[in-house]
Amino acid sequence: MTDKRPTIRQKGWFAVLIVLLLASTQVWAQWNAREEIRLPDLPGFLTLKCDFHMHTVFSDGQVWPPVRVEEAWREGLDAIAITDHIEYQPHSKDVSTDFTRSYELAAGRAKELNIILIRGAEITKGEPPGHFNALFLDDIAAVNKADYKEAVREAVRQGAFVFWNHPGWKQPGNRSVWYSQQDTLYRLGLLKGLEVVNSDTYYPEVFGWCLEKKLTVLGNSDVHAPIAMEYDVAHGQRRPITLVFAKKRDAESIREALAAGRTAVLWNGLLIGQEAFLRPLFERSIEVKTPEVRLKGKNPAYMQVYNASDVDYHLAAAGQVSGISFPDSVDLWAGRTVLLRLRASEAGLGDRKEVALPYVVRNALVKPGEGLHAELRVKVIFEE
Amino acid sequence: MTDKRPTIRQKGWFAVLIVLLLASTQVWAQWNAREEIRLPDLPGFLTLKCDFHMHTVFSDGQVWPPVRVEEAWREGLDAIAITDHIEYQPHSKDVSTDFTRSYELAAGRAKELNIILIRGAEITKGEPPGHFNALFLDDIAAVNKADYKEAVREAVRQGAFVFWNHPGWKQPGNRSVWYSQQDTLYRLGLLKGLEVVNSDTYYPEVFGWCLEKKLTVLGNSDVHAPIAMEYDVAHGQRRPITLVFAKKRDAESIREALAAGRTAVLWNGLLIGQEAFLRPLFERSIEVKTPEVRLKGKNPAYMQVYNASDVDYHLAAAGQVSGISFPDSVDLWAGRTVLLRLRASEAGLGDRKEVALPYVVRNALVKPGEGLHAELRVKVIFEE
Amino acid sequence: MTDKRPTIRQKGWFAVLIVLLLASTQVWAQWNAREEIRLPDLPGFLTLKCDFHMHTVFSDGQVWPPVRVEEAWREGLDAIAITDHIEYQPHSKDVSTDFTRSYELAAGRAKELNIILIRGAEITKGEPPGHFNALFLDDIAAVNKADYKEAVREAVRQGAFVFWNHPGWKQPGNRSVWYSQQDTLYRLGLLKGLEVVNSDTYYPEVFGWCLEKKLTVLGNSDVHAPIAMEYDVAHGQRRPITLVFAKKRDAESIREALAAGRTAVLWNGLLIGQEAFLRPLFERSIEVKTPEVRLKGKNPAYMQVYNASDVDYHLAAAGQVSGISFPDSVDLWAGRTVLLRLRASEAGLGDRKEVALPYVVRNALVKPGEGLHAELRVKVIFEE
Amino acid sequence: MTDKRPTIRQKGWFAVLIVLLLASTQVWAQWNAREEIRLPDLPGFLTLKCDFHMHTVFSDGQVWPPVRVEEAWREGLDAIAITDHIEYQPHSKDVSTDFTRSYELAAGRAKELNIILIRGAEITKGEPPGHFNALFLDDIAAVNKADYKEAVREAVRQGAFVFWNHPGWKQPGNRSVWYSQQDTLYRLGLLKGLEVVNSDTYYPEVFGWCLEKKLTVLGNSDVHAPIAMEYDVAHGQRRPITLVFAKKRDAESIREALAAGRTAVLWNGLLIGQEAFLRPLFERSIEVKTPEVRLKGKNPAYMQVYNASDVDYHLAAAGQVSGISFPDSVDLWAGRTVLLRLRASEAGLGDRKEVALPYVVRNALVKPGEGLHAELRVKVIFEE
Secondary structure (H helix, E strand, O other), X not given: OOOOOOEEOOOHHHHHHHHHHHHHHHHHHOOOOEEOOOOOOEOOEXXXXXXXXXOOOOOOOOEOHHHHHHHHHXXXXXXXXXXXXXXXXXXXXXXXXXXXXXXXXXXXXXXXXXXXXXXXXXXEOOOOOOEEEEEOOOOOHHHOOOOHHHHHHHHHHOOXXXXXXXXXXXXXXXXXXXXXXXXXXXXXXXXXXXXXXXXXXXOHHHHHHHHHHOOEEEEEOOEOOOHHHHOOHHHOOOOXXXXXXXXXXXXXXXXXXXXXXXXXXXXXXXXEEOHHHHHHHHHOOEEEOOXXXXXXXXXXXXXXEEEOOXXXXXXXXXXXXXXXXXXXXXXXXXXXXXXXXXXXXXXXXXXXXXXXXXXXXXXXXXXXXXXXXXXXXXXXXXXX | OOOOOOEEOOOHHHHHHHHHHHHHHHHHHOOOOEEOOOOOOEOOEEEEEEEOOEOOOOOOOOEOHHHHHHHHHHOOOOEEEEOOEOOOOOOOOOEOOOOXXXXXXXXXXXXXXXXXXXXXXXXXXXXXXXXXXXXOOOOOHHHOOOOHHHHHHHHHHOOOEEEEOOOOOOOHHXXXXXXXXXXXXXXXXXXXXXXXXXXXXXXXXXXXXXXXXOOEEEEEOOEOOOHHHHOOHHHOOOOOEEEEEEOOOOHHHHHHHHHHOOEEEEEOOEEEEOHHHHHHHHHOOEEEOOOEEEEEOOOOXXXXXXXXXXXXXXXXXXXXXXXXXXXXXXXXXXXXXXXXXXXXXXXXXXXXXXXXXXXXXXXXXXXXXXXXEEEEEEEEEEEO | OOOOOOEEOOOHHHHHHHHHHHHHHHHHHOOOOEEOOOOOOEOOEEEEEEEOOEOOOOOOOOEOHHHHHHHHHHOOOOEEEEOOEOOOOOOOOOEOOOOOHHHHHHHHHHHHHOOEEEEEEEEEOOOOOOEEEEEOOOOOHHHOOOOHHHHHHHHHHOOOEEEEOOXXXXXXXXXXXXXXXXHHHHHOOOOOEEEEEXXXXXXXXXXXXXXXXXXXXXXXXXXXXXXXHHOOHHHOOOOOEEEEEEOOOOHHHHHHHHXXXXXXXXXXXXXXXXXXXXXXXXXXXXXXXXXXEEEEOOOOEEEEEEEOOOOOEEEEEOOOEOOEEOOOEEEEOXXXXXXXXXXXXXXOOOOEEEEEEEEXXXXXXXXXXXXXXXXXXXXXXXXX | OOOOXXXXXXXXXXXXXXXXXXXXXXXXXXXXXXXXXXXXXXXXXXXXXEEOOEOOOOOOOOEXXXXXXXXXXXXXXXXXXXXXXXXXXXXXXXXOOOOOHHHHHHHHHHHHHOOEEEEEEEEEOOOOOOEEEXXXXXXXXXXXXXXXXXXXXXXXXXXXXXXXXXXXXXXXXXXXXXXXXXXXXXHOOOOOEEEEEEOOEEOHHHHHHHXXXXXXXXXXXXXXXXXXXXXXXXXXXXXXXXXXXXXXXXXXXXXXXXXHOOEEEXXXXXXXXXXXXXXXXXXXXXXXXXXXXXXXXXXXXXXXXXXXXXXXXXXXXXXXXXXEEOOOEEEEOOOEEEEEEEEEOOOOOOOEEEEEEEEEEEEEEEEOOEEEXXXXXXXXXXXX
């Protein structure tokens, strides 16, 4: 049993110390850095990673505001909105009820760490209509109105982007209902987005409403405790993220993209969004490393596909190709290359062929319950 | 204590199954893929990952030959040479002594997996002169000569690239000695490379000889057991790798690059090689994400640097810059962005300045015990 | 952002070196040790961890025999049988066909590492009757008979324990069939056990046959490649293990326990076996850390249960208890303590009560598809 | 390349769902449990894991008080003290300055989770004398006195246990100085303990003072941010812990043990404390699994030692044993069994011998810079 403990022969102490130092720092310091989320940009747009729903001790959260900025920086986010409840301040016996404080206390750290901090708040009404987040507010106190419609109207008057939070929460069977109040806000043009994912829950029917009604999809953490207490960061679990496809990396571009509906959701390895966004996201993530594959008789040959992104893609075959058999399912792991076993399925094939293997990317949902259809292309050379 | 177990509301079974399937496959199937090693290519050259020294049951190794190909594929290598001992076949009571068999048995799997398999062998003499690997052999049996010089000469006659293995092995204090036999081979132009790293050992003095004598640096595993039994793969330890900077990804280009000395070694997080190769490797690995930083009075500001490669870089300050203070040491973790705290160090500075922060990359050795000197560039804007 | 890199103030170098040494060794050396599998012993019996099915280059495996011993030692096993095929030796062009060699070559390492090595072989016939392993053979060559019945009879004559391997392999739909050949061997008293788990497959119907016919349950790896190439050891996946409840830790006691049917299977977190064994295994694994819980009105209180074993247990409620509500499902993670939320479910309860919460341990299968019924006991004190 | 994805044949959906459910829950839910720290109890005493120094938003911390309880529960602690600064309340613009609130807000969660919560506070004076923690206070406000001596005296009057925090903080070179103020408190019998470890720093000279002056050793986190932001929990880093050897698991027993000096510190894999405590802690952690080893001629044989605790022990040989050679260093990894290679070192030995191999446990410091001396015992049988 060989023990491969690294050794540096001769020249001794200097070199030894280098190795020891490397070893010692690796264990303790790595986490104190920002883990970038590798996702391709889209043609003409940057892919920004955002979370637009979270709390601090200034409503019912459990952390001091700058903590939210540091958590976001470490997790590779570009932008966050702290959205403390307006109508619900259970710590008011001990903590100031001034609506401006959580933003003010976090702003300095956000500037230092280059995190885009958006001033927001959660309009917190009973069910229905439930809760709404308003982003890009100027004056939160002015939104503190008893009537939900007046509150939302004031937010929009200030230029805010308003979306409906965790639809389905407190509903029977957690099933979302499009109440008349939602419809009213929607028809008035005040409601612009829906949380398709909130925290640990995905609402497929709400995704359907987004597609039908042309509302912006959002996926947010709604985190109250320190993030590592709600998500198993140690084992790679991450909060839901709203991917915003923005022209630039700044608050104004995020506002424009939200208004234009250029978003998708990344949650627990699922991508949820319009085909127009998920298709380039997928196609720019992967690379066929063997553009040409040679098949000899009935012997198999292997096509290799690399996934350069940090999202695993899970594919299922979605059709057949005459003359060739290929795998029923393929898992394209993040940062890895996988094999696709190809085999000539019949005699008498021509000698070469451009092949497009039809697959559905099961975890890239372009409609509720429906994955993205995509093709893996390869040139097959048939030999005798 | 909230439990964020993912839930999909409504639309039920189909969606639930997706999540469960994702979860179940993740745990078990990921390792059965190729983990790519992210390292930038150099201008005009591909960065190929190679291991030119390993054994099978056909000499004193413990695995069947195709295992070496599969291990290499999974670890992200491009090329390997199986180099069973010519003069040492301790399994001969049970296993064929035919020198051609280990290559032949591995070749099919190499073709399937697109691994470049180089026919090699280990010329195994007493100390001195010790052991030599010969790569690109046509006829291994012909190299089986008692005299070391004749053996090497025959290898070179066949067009082989010959290097000295684990110099220092069995030497007093593991200290390498440049024996007259080595010198003879070198002066005859037969010896072209040296193992600067073998398995768990780095020989700094041998790296010095490579630089002086213009010999090619190599770092190889010399693995005998299954790779996961010699390297702690589960905790991220990897075998030594010879990085070959080749014009194309094929055997002939590797041969050309080895002859031209275009290599470096990656071992336990250390890069070892000529400055000409390590400088672009480092510079193409990192990206300053904040090209402009604003310093206001004595307040600190933060520069952010991203390392897109899979190698951590450990930097120590190597000088001063007038008017600004910056960290003594910086760890640029693989796949992460880190902060550099900057601060104006004196009054009366101009209002903006292109700054090159001088660092030495301690784990990129361009000479024995000497790291690569490199600069991190940023524009600093001084505000009142 | 605080950086908690460990520091030792003063007294300097000696202390600093200690920390650095600790750090450096941790990363590289840990895996080169034996990872014990924590499972309780049963009353009167040791719980031995065994794998009775594996191959080497001497049949169609890919490793040299001592590798199997080292793998087993590292994974915490107590006993293994190398069971190379008798009738199938595809490496015969290159490797000796002497049936005694794989055992002989592994025996020295087994003695050194204190692994119980059992001489075995795989009787390899067509389907049906398929393959059988014979353990505790004296003369493997004598078992090399064309007729399956004669081969098995000879094995048993030598005192071997014979079991049927991977039933279902090559069967339509992988569905096991109890062929007349199996029945013949069974009625002759030659067949004593069945592989309920082989490699990546669990055969529930075969488990049913074991219970009906009083045959010994076995779960084995059937590993051919290096173990880390077939099981994702880096992510905690382990081979199937046959748990043998033996009087002592030696070969003779294993033979006695196999004959007596005192075994269970551990595979991918599932325990499979008779209730008589799984019940004490479960009960001795867990400990209620809060023997007394106080419930005040409708406020919840928490019972804490610790699982000292290395097997996670997944429980589902299997009934109700009047006066108290408790969780529908509980995951008792290995090495962890979890909370069970209790609440008084009605008024007018007495002031204290010994409660036995009824659960089914879903991953401890005592019949096909049926988990072990077990109770978690706690004393509840009801306060006003 | 075999893919060992678990499969259950037949009986289908029920069984399949079990496996899928197991897989899905494993990934996400495990962290939401308490990870027990396995350390043996001492004869007559329980080994309680405690942290007596931490902050919340009520002084300069960044979390709401119950967070401290949940963090402690998850990390396997038994007791904590929240010790917000008395004289330093930088959040006073936004947060109540009532000294009783952090304890009150955390107490309910502590009771639910069975965490012993001790009412404490940090007396925060300039340097010297610096900061002191007082545990078991009745009336924190009464301790708010300008004079440090009066403040400490009042704390002790209330029955508090008082210790000096982070000695060396803000001192030149971080070197602790025993100022006259410390000496005064010590001579008055008011000062009973010293933080030998605070957060990321170990003060060896302070450990020496504890031994000389019979003061209690303490190691605490002094955590301000969420714990996972200060310690790399994802990579196994843990806060410093004060091990308290108490007669029972309750606050009163902790108070008695602190007063009696029955503590040790566990920090980054180092144990620091009196030999009287570290010796049984070590000896009860390990088990020689091969009580008898047979040496034949000059052949090596292997002794196996299991470490059942969660602390790695790093041993260096501390002497020789006539007739036998044994390893210079041994790493006894937590939860693992390791090999010690033994060899007869000379001829003419008797036939058997009880051997005590002398080692020093380098990471169990019984004095500054001095490890615990311990012996590993085995019976060696010498064969011809």
